[in-house]
Amino acid sequence: MADKIRGKVFVVGDNIDTDQIIPAQYLNLVPTIPDEYEKLGSYALCGLPDSYPRFVPAGQMKTPYAIVIAGRNFGCGSSREHAPVSLGAAGVEAVVAESYARIFFRNAIATGELYPVECATRLCEELKTGDEVELDLTARRLCVVGRRREYETQDLGEAKAVIDHGGLFEFARGTGMMARN
Amino acid sequence: MGMTITEKILARGSGRGGVRPGENVWVMADILMTHDVCGPGTIGIFRREFGEKAHVFDPERIVLTPDHYIFTKDQKCLRNIDLCRAFAASEKLPYFYDPGTPSYSGVCHVTLPEKGHCRPGEVMFGTDSHTCTHGAFGEFATGIGNTDAAFVMGTGKLLIKVPASRRFVIDGQLPGLVMGKDIILRIIGDLGVDGATYEAMEFCGGTVSALPMSERMTICNMAIEAGAKNGIVAADETTLAYVRQRTSKPFTCFQSDADAEYCATYRYRAEELEPVVALPHSPDLVKPAKACGDLRITRAYIGSCTGGKTEDFIAAARVLKGRKVTVDTFLVPATVEVAEALRSECVGGVPLVDIFRQAGCIEPALPSCAACLGGPEDTFGRCNGPEVCISTTNRNFVGRMGAKTASVILASPLTAAASAITGRVTDPREILPS
Numbered sequence: 332m333a334d335k336i337r338g339k340v341f342v343v344g345d346n347i348d349t350d351q352i353i354p355a356q357y358l359n360l361v362p363t364i365p366d367e368y369e370k371l372g373s374y375a376l377c378g379l380p381d382s383y384p385r386f387v388p389a390g391q392m393k394t395p396y397a398i399v400i401a402g403r404n405f406g407c408g409s410s411r412e413h414a415p416v417s418l419g420a421a422g423v424e425a426v427v428a429e430s431y432a433r434i435f436f437r438n439a440i441a442t443g444e445l446y447p448v449e450c451a452t453r454l455c456e457e458l459k460t461g462d463e464v465e466l467d468l469t470a471r472r473l474c475v476v477g478r479r480r481e482y483e484t485q486d487l488g489e490a491k492a493v494i495d496h497g498g499l500f501e502f503a504r505g506t507g508m509m510a511r512n
Numbered sequence: 513m514g515m516t517i518t519e520k521i522l523a524r525g526s527g528r529g530g531v532r533p534g535e536n537v538w539v540m541a542d543i544l545m546t547h548d549v550c551g552p553g554t555i556g557i558f559r560r561e562f563g564e565k566a567h568v569f570d571p572e573r574i575v576l577t578p579d580h581y582i583f584t585k586d587q588k589c590l591r592n593i594d595l596c597r598a599f600a601a602s603e604k605l606p607y608f609y610d611p612g613t614p615s616y617s618g619v620c621h622v623t624l625p626e627k628g629h630c631r632p633g634e635v636m637f638g639t640d641s642h643t644c645t646h647g648a649f650g651e652f653a654t655g656i657g658n659t660d661a662a663f664v665m666g667t668g669k670l671l672i673k674v675p676a677s678r679r680f681v682i683d684g685q686l687p688g689l690v691m692g693k694d695i696i697l698r699i700i701g702d703l704g705v706d707g708a709t710y711e712a713m714e715f716c717g718g719t720v721s722a723l724p725m726s727e728r729m730t731i732c733n734m735a736i737e738a739g740a741k742n743g744i745v746a747a748d749e750t751t752l753a754y755v756r757q758r759t760s761k762p763f764t765c766f767q768s769d770a771d772a773e774y775c776a777t778y779r780y781r782a783e784e785l786e787p788v789v790a791l792p793h794s795p796d797l798v799k800p801a802k803a804c805g806d807l808r809i810t811r812a813y814i815g816s817c818t819g820g821k822t823e824d825f826i827a828a829a830r831v832l833k834g835r836k837v838t839v840d841t842f843l844v845p846a847t848v849e850v851a852e853a854l855r856s857e858c859v860g861g862v863p864l865v866d867i868f869r870q871a872g873c874i875e876p877a878l879p880s881c882a883a884c885l886g887g888p889e890d891t892f893g894r895c896n897g898p899e900v901c902i903s904t905t906n907r908n909f910v911g912r913m914g915a916k917t918a919s920v921i922l923a924s925p926l927t928a929a930a931s932a933i934t935g936r937v938t939d940p941r942e943i944l945p946s
Binding site: 346430438 | 549550552553556557560561580581586588589592595638639640641643655656657658659660663705706709710736739741794885886887888889907909910911912916
């Protein structure tokens, strides 16, 4: 469970689709197999155009960026759960976007891999990759470390509790909807 | 206040008298579909969460259709098919279409209707975003992730939000050589790739009623490309004629009420529609084919759940008959049934396969999703370099068909075939009289 996430941001634009988040050639990796889960992380966002810096440095499994900042319709395209899984496996704790594609948003919550936070401000034009920020999920704000400006983020509502528990099944057990196995 | 078809189906699926947009309801799944890309992960979560000894909620309601990475030497892909195979055996799944055996079929979204799994009034979940295709049969069908699918696998139900419905009324006589693909691309171009996020897209009007099932499938297939949760066309005589040939199970047909509420209504005159393409790298960058100037292509691809059905190949053959392609032209029938139709169906008395061979196309591949989504490097038709591919598929994102340096232009089978002849994006009316 996290209420404050502090770290560097990686900034992308609008309509970042699931093929850019995790290209289809890596969908032979099965997220429930532990070493393949880790490997999915190493490929996170490797489908972005080469004009972007590398999200996961060469030869490494984790990203130095804790938060992805995006524009509209983040995660559009495929229903592949590999998309939020690869970001989560790489070490991403939250995405802050103007809006999300439906299936990605739902998969992020169901897997508990990351917090899909919405922000009405077009942060992808306000922040740059490498900026250090603090995202406060409870107070619903994002601030850039060393700057005065704060940005209001939208309430995750009931979804926050699901992610806090670690996903749909853990939430169902933690709240008594399902028996513990 | 009345209800839309989508609302009526979700009311039925949740055992309620009525539902409203925005409500969260538990709905029972009539069909859960999964394949080789998301099946192994779904099965992994099902086993982890429900236990090694648990069983699926109803084997009759699960369809397991490996289709994505079938004809490859990639060991992990082959292992994933084995994982599906072992699960189908342990759960005694009656609807497992096993690669390498006579039961193999091919692309899930063409297999499902062919094998009688699409029925009006039902709720279908699938671990594939193009599950929205099956709204063509007057059912609620939507794509979900592995975790949700594992939940459905164990419990038979899922909590979903009732989407608002956005209505597209298309009336009039569709001009010759304009296809369902042109209709849906035009709509996506008008809406944008997130113009219907979380919503149902309901297609109706005289033009839609006159379309065969294959064309309705193409239209609903790409609802996800506007961000929609589902696409839907009310079941009618055309639907019943198709469905009754393939299943004897009972089903219910729903119609939207006259006073149903829509978040928006769009009206199109079919006479004003024309062949269009979506330019790289977004399905909403839509432009008339005839306005593309000398936009050169290096290859053409006809295949996938969107554009690899029998009727799509008949359309392409109409253009290619007696002509020659000038770029590499890849043909991937969606299913075994489509592959057989390439031999049995004729245009002008000539079997489709002969038309394609005489036109200089590459010999058709075995049925699968193939290069629609890139896939392993040995995938048939995959763009491994800076190709410019005109394709009957559904997505043209950066890297979608393979290399990031490749560009994909989405088009109807008629437009793709016309372009394969000229080597540039070409309105089919330039080749054939409309």
